Amino acid sequence: MSEAITHNGIGHAAHHADYLEDPKGLWSWLTTLDHKRIGLMYLWSVLTFFLAGGIFALLIRLELLTPKQTIMTAEQYNRVFTLHGTIMVFLVIIPAIPAALGNFVLPLLLGAKDVAFPRLNLASLYVYWTGALMALSTLLLGGVDTGWTFYTPYSTTTGGGVTMMVLAAFTLGFSSIFTGVNFITTIHKLRAPGMGWFEMPLFCWGMYSTALIQVLATPVLGITLLLLVMERVLGVGIFDPQLGGDPVLFQHFFWFYSHPAVYIMILPGMAVISEIIPTFSKKTIFGYKAIAFSSVAIALLGFLVWAHHMFVAGMSLFAGAIFSFLTFFIAIPSAIKVFNWIATMWRGSISLEAPMLYAMAFLLIFTIGGLTGLFLAALSTDVHLHDTYFVVSHFHYVMAGTSLFALLAGIHYWWPKMFGRMYSNKLAPLACALVFIGFNATFLPQFVLGSRGMPRRYYNYLPQFQDLHVASTVGSWILAAGLFLAAAYLLASFRGPKNAPANPWGGRTLEWETTSPPTTHNFEGQPVLQHGPYDYRANPAPVGVHEHSH
Amino acid sequence: MNWFRDYLLPRGGATHAGDVDGLFMFIIYLTIFFFFFNGALIFYAVKRWRRRSDREVTPHITHDTRLELIWSFIPLVVVMLVFFWGFKGYVRAWVAPNDSIEIVATGKKWVWQFEYPDGTRTLNDLHVPVNKPVKLVLHSEDVIHSFYVPGFRLKRDAIPGRYTELWFTATEPGVQQVFCAEYCGKGHSDMLARIFVDTPEQYETFLREGDEQVRKMPLKDLGQLVYENKGCATCHSLDGTRGQGPSWKGIWGKVHTGTDGKQYTVDANYIRQSILQPQAVVVQGFEPIMPTFQGLLREREISGLIEFIKSQE
Numbered sequence: 001m002s003e004a005i006t007h008n009g010i011g012h013a014a015h016h017a018d019y020l021e022d023p024k025g026l027w028s029w030l031t032t033l034d035h036k037r038i039g040l041m042y043l044w045s046v047l048t049f050f051l052a053g054g055i056f057a058l059l060i061r062l063e064l065l066t067p068k069q070t071i072m073t074a075e076q077y078n079r080v081f082t083l084h085g086t087i088m089v090f091l092v093i094i095p096a097i098p099a100a101l102g103n104f105v106l107p108l109l110l111g112a113k114d115v116a117f118p119r120l121n122l123a124s125l126y127v128y129w130t131g132a133l134m135a136l137s138t139l140l141l142g143g144v145d146t147g148w149t150f151y152t153p154y155s156t157t158t159g160g161g162v163t164m165m166v167l168a169a170f171t172l173g174f175s176s177i178f179t180g181v182n183f184i185t186t187i188h189k190l191r192a193p194g195m196g197w198f199e200m201p202l203f204c205w206g207m208y209s210t211a212l213i214q215v216l217a218t219p220v221l222g223i224t225l226l227l228l229v230m231e232r233v234l235g236v237g238i239f240d241p242q243l244g245g246d247p248v249l250f251q252h253f254f255w256f257y258s259h260p261a262v263y264i265m266i267l268p269g270m271a272v273i274s275e276i277i278p279t280f281s282k283k284t285i286f287g288y289k290a291i292a293f294s295s296v297a298i299a300l301l302g303f304l305v306w307a308h309h310m311f312v313a314g315m316s317l318f319a320g321a322i323f324s325f326l327t328f329f330i331a332i333p334s335a336i337k338v339f340n341w342i343a344t345m346w347r348g349s350i351s352l353e354a355p356m357l358y359a360m361a362f363l364l365i366f367t368i369g370g371l372t373g374l375f376l377a378a379l380s381t382d383v384h385l386h387d388t389y390f391v392v393s394h395f396h397y398v399m400a401g402t403s404l405f406a407l408l409a410g411i412h413y414w415w416p417k418m419f420g421r422m423y424s425n426k427l428a429p430l431a432c433a434l435v436f437i438g439f440n441a442t443f444l445p446q447f448v449l450g451s452r453g454m455p456r457r458y459y460n461y462l463p464q465f466q467d468l469h470v471a472s473t474v475g476s477w478i479l480a481a482g483l484f485l486a487a488a489y490l491l492a493s494f495r496g497p498k499n500a501p502a503n504p505w506g507g508r509t510l511e512w513e514t515t516s517p518p519t520t521h522n523f524e525g526q527p528v529l530q531h532g533p534y535d536y537r538a539n540p541a542p543v544g545v546h547e548h549s550h
Numbered sequence: 551m552n553w554f555r556d557y558l559l560p561r562g563g564a565t566h567a568g569d570v571d572g573l574f575m576f577i578i579y580l581t582i583f584f585f586f587f588n589g590a591l592i593f594y595a596v597k598r599w600r601r602r603s604d605r606e607v608t609p610h611i612t613h614d615t616r617l618e619l620i621w622s623f624i625p626l627v628v629v630m631l632v633f634f635w636g637f638k639g640y641v642r643a644w645v646a647p648n649d650s651i652e653i654v655a656t657g658k659k660w661v662w663q664f665e666y667p668d669g670t671r672t673l674n675d676l677h678v679p680v681n682k683p684v685k686l687v688l689h690s691e692d693v694i695h696s697f698y699v700p701g702f703r704l705k706r707d708a709i710p711g712r713y714t715e716l717w718f719t720a721t722e723p724g725v726q727q728v729f730c731a732e733y734c735g736k737g738h739s740d741m742l743a744r745i746f747v748d749t750p751e752q753y754e755t756f757l758r759e760g761d762e763q764v765r766k767m768p769l770k771d772l773g774q775l776v777y778e779n780k781g782c783a784t785c786h787s788l789d790g791t792r793g794q795g796p797s798w799k800g801i802w803g804k805v806h807t808g809t810d811g812k813q814y815t816v817d818a819n820y821i822r823q824s825i826l827q828p829q830a831v832v833v834q835g836f837e838p839i840m841p842t843f844q845g846l847l848r849e850r851e852i853s854g855l856i857e858f859i860k861s862q863e
């Protein structure tokens with residue numbers, strides 16, 4: 001690290017207030033180009049939709065308390081689970097970590113002032129809001145009852161606001177692409193002097209892999225959804241056999257995006273965990289390159305396995321074999337990551353603060369989610385389990401559970417940096433335990449429901465399934481209680497003073513070297529990397545922000 | 551550990567269920583093992599290396615190639631084993647034996663219709679003989695459905711505009727639940743059917759006399775069912791309009807002239823003959839195009855048709 005590049009700071013930075021205060025006013029937020037503010041606005045939006053999607057989830061669970069009608073009609077039920085799925089996938093999980101946390105921390109981790117294209121960043125937020133409004137407007141258009149997968153020819157023939165919902169997903173895709181383009185460029189161009197690719201925090205590798213998928217796969221979804229709209233509105237026969245189309249073609253197109261999209265949902269979570277575990281183990285990450293490359297491997301392999309969603313849709317034996325075979329390879333980088341994280345804790349100095357608790361819960365949830373994927377990758381067992389509650393449970397573990405725990409871990413980790421405040425550490429273990437127990441109580445019974453033959457998206461069910469449904473519904477209440485508790489103590493921290501130190505956890509990455517919360521330009525001057533991101537060796541070289549040193 | 555398998559899976563009722571169950575339980579144990587293995591490692595690490603002072607110094611271990619190769623290689627071996635096991639089961643369930651009984655299953659919102667080789671049709675109740683291979687040819691008349699028999703560990707989509715196939719050999723007499731597994735709208739969760747796995751004698755009776763539903767049906771209703779299902783409706787109307795064949799409206803008891811110039815009264819024997827030997831008497835003004843239904847209709851169905859024609863006033 002040469003000394004020469006350390007001298008380009010802005011000397012009068014001390015006069016700047018933190019980014020939350022400077023400048024003030026709603027308008028300044030709505031027109032801001034600051035990645036931190038955009039990240040926060042994303043965060044609050046995502047959390048709001050998470051609340052909405054969560055309420056729909058609770059309604060679904062309540063309806064399933066009894067085998068026949070409990071609180072709503074079949075038509076309402078179908079609309080509610082569609083809204084739950086669409087909101088959670090497109091409005092919550094996909095943007096949650098990249099657009100909310102990623103926006104906030106990525107430039108800080110890289111030692112940059114902002115992302116590469118701040119205006120594009122703001123545009124992505126507005127596109128997101130537009131898409132969200134479009135999605136919600138379907139409520140006024142008679143609702144949508146297709147499920148978030150929009151399978152044809154059901155989706156091209158049913159009534160309601162399907163066209164609007166599909167256009168909403170199309171629009172939301174653009175906000176995702178904007179974020180992806182921005183992150184790729186930022187990582188290529190704005191790394192601090194001295195930060196080579198392998199000195200980047202692993203979060204950045206996770207974001208990079210995610211962004212690759214966002215940029216490469218989302219256009220396919222966009223095209224598919226447009227074709228769907230053309231069929232619905234103009235009657236062009238593409239998917240509907242009545243019009244000479246092929247309904248299975250839609251599934252290929254849809255999963256060509258949506259399978260990689262599953263990794264848009266999990267890779268960012270893994271990225272967060274890769275930051276938290278070294279910090280709270282006070283030990284360098286074990287197998288940096290293995291973790292970095294396994295993210296890229298998962299992203300790339302993710303493009304080759306889409307048809308494992310279609311083993312019972314009449315595909316050929318050969319195609320089935322190929323897609324099953326390739327799917328199993330995803331297990332390897334996933335296993336590598338888990339073992340690397342555990343090895344990082346090994347002989348560490350482990351402190352069980354809130355972020356670490358959530359991260360450990362993530363490890364266990366991901367273990368279950370990953371291993372239950374084997375049932376569905378294997379051809380003969382998938383035939384039995386496909387489209388049952390087993391699948392519902394599996395993808396809630398790998399997409400919802402991991403995203404949830406990683407998001408909570410990340411929020412707890414960066415909360416002091418985002419808001420300059422510490423939250424009560426007393427309630428965090430209780431909340432984490434409730435969320436963990438609630439999540440497992442909700443979804444473990446669903447594995448058994450599925451293996452016993454209960455299909456998904458069922459409004460009525462046979463009485464023999466009731467016990468397990470009741471257990472699952474009770475679990476959803478515990479889960480909700482845990483989340484409300486976490487929200488309560490996090491929000492309560494706003495009543496206290498801004499007392500967070502710059503580096504409350506002893507992290508070694510660059511975001512901890514600026515104030516909490518940071519100033520608008522992140523750092524006073526250009527930070528220069530003095531050591532690797534997880535270097536906890538004794539007496540490391542002095543680090544941090546270098547102002548004019550002459 | 552059979553109780554555990556029986557807790558997780560419905561009782562297997564087809565030849566390849568055992569194969570699927572073996573793999574299923576293998577992965578279950580794998581999952582449980584690795585969950586507790588990882589859990590134990592994490593628990594141990596936390597117990598053993600919990601931070602006691604902020605000045606603790608940790609070793610700088612960046613990687614360990616040998617260890618990393620081991621924990622990449624072991625999962626690789628395990629997943630390849632699972633792949634081949636799953637593939638083997640899938641292949642076995644792929645090609646139906648040549649001597650399979652072929653039954654066409656049609657899904658439509660929100661019923662399953664079955665058509666047997668002899669033309670018999672049933673709704674939501676499928677009859678199959680025990681220990682005989684049965685091949686289902688699936689398709690759909692509207693949206694995608696999926697024919698799912700948990701007890702057979704089998705599922706296949708029914709798709710509009712193409713045929714898919716499924717085969718099984720049921721191993722014990724009894725009833726199997728069938729679900730629609732692909733979301734198809736309002737009645738999706740009520741799109742249930744049952745498979746009656748019959749003993750050879752029960753199956754014989756079913757083929758001879760129809761299923762219980764049909765056996766209990768009043769003759770006139772049975773006649774109407776046959777009229778709609780066996781193609782009579784394509785040539786004979788009920789409202790007096792002339793089709794390819796004469797309308798059935800009000801013909802009971804009337805006198806018709808044949809192409810041979812003789813007079814015939816439409817009664818039970820005449821109708822019976824018209825169905826079984828249509829060319830024996832051809833009504834004047836019509837072509838002799840009616841096919842014979844000899845061997846295609848059951849005795850009771852013919853009686854039903856007679857009752858039905860009688861009731862068309």
Ligand SMILES: [Cu+2]
Nearest residue numbers: 695730734741
């Ligand atoms: Cu259906």
